[in-house]
Amino acid sequence: MNRFQDYLPALKTALGKLDAWREAYGPTAEDDNPVPHYAPERIEEVLLKLEQRLEENYPFHHPEYAGQMLKPPHPAAWLAYTLAMTINPNNHSMDGGPPTSRMEKAVIKKLAAMVGYDETSLGHLTSGGTIANLEALFVARELHPGKAIAASANAHFTHQRMCRVLNAEFIAIPVNAEGVPDPEFIEHNADRIGTVVVTLGTTGLGVVEPLADILDITRRHGIRVHADAAYGGFFTLIKDSLPSRQHWQAIHDADSIVIDPHKHGLQPYGCGSVLYKDASVARFFQHDSPYTYFTSDDIHLGEISLECSRAGASAAALWTTLELLPLEPSGLGTVLTSARNAAMKFAARLRDSAAWELYSDPDLDIVGYFRSPESKKLTDLNRANNAIFQQGMKNRDDPFYLSLYKIEADQFLKRFPGFEANADRAVILRSVFMKEEHERFVETLAGRLGI
Numbered sequence: 374m375n376r377f378q379d380y381l382p383a384l385k386t387a388l389g390k391l392d393a394w395r396e397a398y399g400p401t402a403e404d405d406n407p408v409p410h411y412a413p414e415r416i417e418e419v420l421l422k423l424e425q426r427l428e429e430n431y432p433f434h435h436p437e438y439a440g441q442m443l444k445p446p447h448p449a450a451w452l453a454y455t456l457a458m459t460i461n462p463n464n465h466s467m468d469g470g471p472p473t474s475r476m477e478k479a480v481i482k483k484l485a486a487m488v489g490y491d492e493t494s495l496g497h498l499t500s501g502g503t504i505a506n507l508e509a510l511f512v513a514r515e516l517h518p519g520k521a522i523a524a525s526a527n528a529h530f531t532h533q534r535m536c537r538v539l540n541a542e543f544i545a546i547p548v549n550a551e552g553v554p555d556p557e558f559i560e561h562n563a564d565r566i567g568t569v570v571v572t573l574g575t576t577g578l579g580v581v582e583p584l585a586d587i588l589d590i591t592r593r594h595g596i597r598v599h600a601d602a603a604y605g606g607f608f609t610l611i612k613d614s615l616p617s618r619q620h621w622q623a624i625h626d627a628d629s630i631v632i633d634p635h636k637h638g639l640q641p642y643g644c645g646s647v648l649y650k651d652a653s654v655a656r657f658f659q660h661d662s663p664y665t666y667f668t669s670d671d672i673h674l675g676e677i678s679l680e681c682s683r684a685g686a687s688a689a690a691l692w693t694t695l696e697l698l699p700l701e702p703s704g705l706g707t708v709l710t711s712a713r714n715a716a717m718k719f720a721a722r723l724r725d726s727a728a729w730e731l732y733s734d735p736d737l738d739i740v741g742y743f744r745s746p747e748s749k750k751l752t753d754l755n756r757a758n759n760a761i762f763q764q765g766m767k768n769r770d771d772p773f774y775l776s777l778y779k780i781e782a783d784q785f786l787k788r789f790p791g792f793e794a795n796a797d798r799a800v801i802l803r804s805v806f807m808k809e810e811h812e813r814f815v816e817t818l819a820g821r822l823g824i
C-alpha cells in the first residue's frame with residue numbers, strides 16, 4: 374500500500390528549494406512579526422481535527438472498494454499539486470502562471486497525440502468533464518444553430534442538462550438490445566440533428582458506443598460528432614487489447630473529445646480536458662479582457678476556454694505524472710490493463726456461477742451483474758441486490774463496497790426475457806475496477822460476495 378508519508382522527504386527537498394526561491398525576493402514585514410494563525414502548532418491542531426473527519430470516508434484507496442469511480446491520485450500527482458499550489462498559479466492566462474500554462478500546453482499536445490489529432494488541433498484542461506462537455510456542446514451549437522444535439526439514452530445526464538443551459542434541442546437516441554445507440558434512429562432523424570454525442574465508456578457500465586458505425590452515418594449527413602470519453606479516454610492506450618478497438622481507432626475522426634485525467638489519469642479532482650480537431654473553433658471564444666493577456670503574445674489559455682481561473686497546480690500534477698508514466702501502453706497503459714484484467718476475471722467468475730448473472734460483457738473495467746432470484750420477478754431481483762449492496766458495507770470483517778445501477782425494465786427484459794416485469798426498473802450491482810490493486814484482489818472480492 375502507498376503510504377503518503379513515505380514521499381515527504383522528496384516534498385521537503387523540493388519545498389526547501391522553493392522556499393529559498395521565495396526568500397531570494399527579500400524579507401517581508403511578517404518575518405519580524407509573524408501572524409499567529411500561521412503558526413505551525415496552531416495549524417496542526419486544526420489539521421488533526423480534519424484528519425478525524427476524513428476517516429469518515431469510505432476506503433476509496435482499498436481494492437475492497439469497487440463502488441464509484443474514485444481512487445486517490447498518484448503520489449507524484451499529489452506531490453506536484455502540493456508543491457505548485459504553494460505558489461497558486463492561475464492558468465487562465467500567461468500572466469497568472471507562465472510555467473504551468475506551458476505545462477498545460479505540453480500535456481494537451483500529448484493528449485492530442487494519444488487520440489491521433491495532429492499539431493493543428495486545439496485544446497486545454499478544464500476543472501472537470503462537465504465544463505469540458507459544456508464547452509464542446511457550445512461549439513457544436515454555434516456551428517449548427519437551430520439543430521438538435523443527440524446523445525444516447527445511456528449518455529451522461531450532463532448532456533441533456535447542458536442542452537437546457539445552451540437552449541439547444543436535445544434528442545435522446547434509443548438504445549438497442551446491445552445497449553448501444555440505434556444507428557437507424559440517427560439515420561431517420563438526420564435532418565434535425567446537428568451534433569451526435571458518442572460516449573466512449575459510459576458512466577454506467579463503461580459501454581463503448583459504436584463510434585466507427587456512427588461516423589459512417591454522420592459523415593454522409595454533415596453531422597458533427599462529439600466523443601465523450603471523460604471516463605474511457607485513456608483506454609485508447611490499450612485499444613489493441615479491447616473488443617471495441619475499431620471504435621478507438623476512429624476516435625481521431627471525432628470533431629471534439631473530452632477526457633478526464635481526474636478519472637483514469639491518476640489525478641486529483643479538478644482536471645478534465647477538451648480537444649478540438651479544428652482549431653478554428655477558437656473564434657467562438659474570442660473576447661478581450663481589460664485585466665489580463667499582457668505578458669505574452671502566445672495564446673493565453675483563458676482566450677480559448679469558458680472558464681476563467683483554473684488551478685495551474687492541476688497542469689503541474691498531470692505534467693509530472695506523465696513524465697513518470699508516459700501515454701504509452703507500457704506507461705499509463707499498464708494501469709488501464711490491470712483495471713481491464715480485473716474486470717475480465719470478475720466477469721469470468723460470474724459466468725461460471727449458477728446463482729449469479731453477468732449483465733453484459735464488460736467493454737472496459739466496469740461490470741454490471743446481479744444475483745438472480747428464483748422467482749424471476751423484478752421486485753425480488755431488486756430487493757435481493759439492494760440487500761447485497763447494503764450488507765457489504767455493514768460487514769465488519771470482510772466488507773465490500775459496490776454500487777447499484779438502475780435499468781429500465783424493457784431494456785433489462787431484452788437481455789433476460791425470462792423475467793417478469795412487475796416493476797418499472799431492474800436494480801443490479803455495478804463494480805468499477807479502476808485500481809491497479811483490483812487485478813489481484815478481485816478473486817477475494819468475488820469470494821466475499823459469495824460468487
Ligand SMILES: *Cc1c(COP(=O)(O)O)cnc(C)c1O
Binds near residue numbers: 572574603645
Ligand atoms: C464523469 C463523466 C462526466 C462528467 O465529468 P465530471 O468530471 O464528473 O464533471 C461526463 N461524461 C462521462 C462519460 C463521465 O464518465
